[in-house]
Amino acid sequence: MPADVNIWILAGTGFGAGLLGSMLGVGGGFIIVPVLTLALGLPIQYAIGSSLISIVINACTATSVYIRCHMTNLKLGLLLSCALVPGAVAGAFLAARLSSPVLTVIFGALMIYVAYLMMPKKQRKLKPAQVEAAGTVHEKEHASHAWLDGCYYDPAVNREIAYQVHRPTLGLVTSFFAGVLSSLLGIGGGIVNVPVMSQFMKAPLKATIATSALMLAFTTMTGAIIYIFNGYVVPYVVAPLIICVFLGARLGAALAHRSRSALLMWIFAFFLAVTAVLMILKALNLLG
């Protein structure tokens, strides 16, 4: 354990992780862990412990902003967390038994495809009769889970966005596997939560980012407590990190609230593709 660390690198890392993490509904651990281990020379357990606490403060800060603007779908977040939390525990147990490089490459390729799906594209126009028929079928199926619907005011388009949540059962199943994968591959849950909610459940991107932030708080809380119990959190690393993550998260959440969804989609798709490529390169030992 190094006796001192470069406070400026620590502050910059925390701010960057908070900004990007809260803007995209991801934790920010993908920035913190590599910097703490590679640039500051901290042992990996200490880096992960500090990163988990940073994710909790990031998620809580982002949620405090998003939920006040009603962007967070509280009921949906709570429901999906019910599958995500046991998934993360199952993944942590599986991690000790499974060899992950092949899985990482497969999942990386899948993430590149999801990044392609998430890129904003022109909607195919349906004929009015097709729209009406689809609507009637959907309304019948939708009645049972209408309690998950949400609405929020979007300042970027200056109007209220009301939306319905589709296929909650599929969302629960994919959330469980998202939890398993996040523990198994050491990636944050947000990178899976956001595509699941936006692509499978058809929730608007801003609502999915805000809801993902809430879910991250629940899933990382347990892990952070375990690392503290095992003595892998040191005050002089975690204290400046928390303060800077908080500042970055406040700014990131405010920017995401005002940004256009299409811009956020481009940023998220780019970030997803870069993370996927890095994961594949690391699994194939091509990163050095």
Next chain:
Amino acid sequence: MDYQYDIRHEQLHRLNRRISLVLRVGIAASLILIVCGLILFLLSSAPLTAPLLPVTSLIPGFAALNPAAFITVGVILILFLPAAVLILSLAYFAAVRERQPIIVCIVLLVMLAASLILVLK
């Protein structure tokens, strides 16, 4: 949009505002403690390379103005904020008698407690 729908959304918006308030107050309290810890560290140049303090050492640590005690309490406060959100949501949904969210909150609370016990064993 019917009248019942409007009432349900207004109730949910009220809960959202309360959760936001709890989170903001919790984060502010935690940051104040952490900043106090950092100031004490700079003033006393006490060693901070040790892990966070165990719960039993917190009160003596506070009395001795130990910087690590302030930072430890700040960190613990942050970690309990998600649980506070869950308990507040459960209490609110119980008060307005919304069956599905009550079940979801109880299941999640049990899952979190069970996963913590399982992993700490």
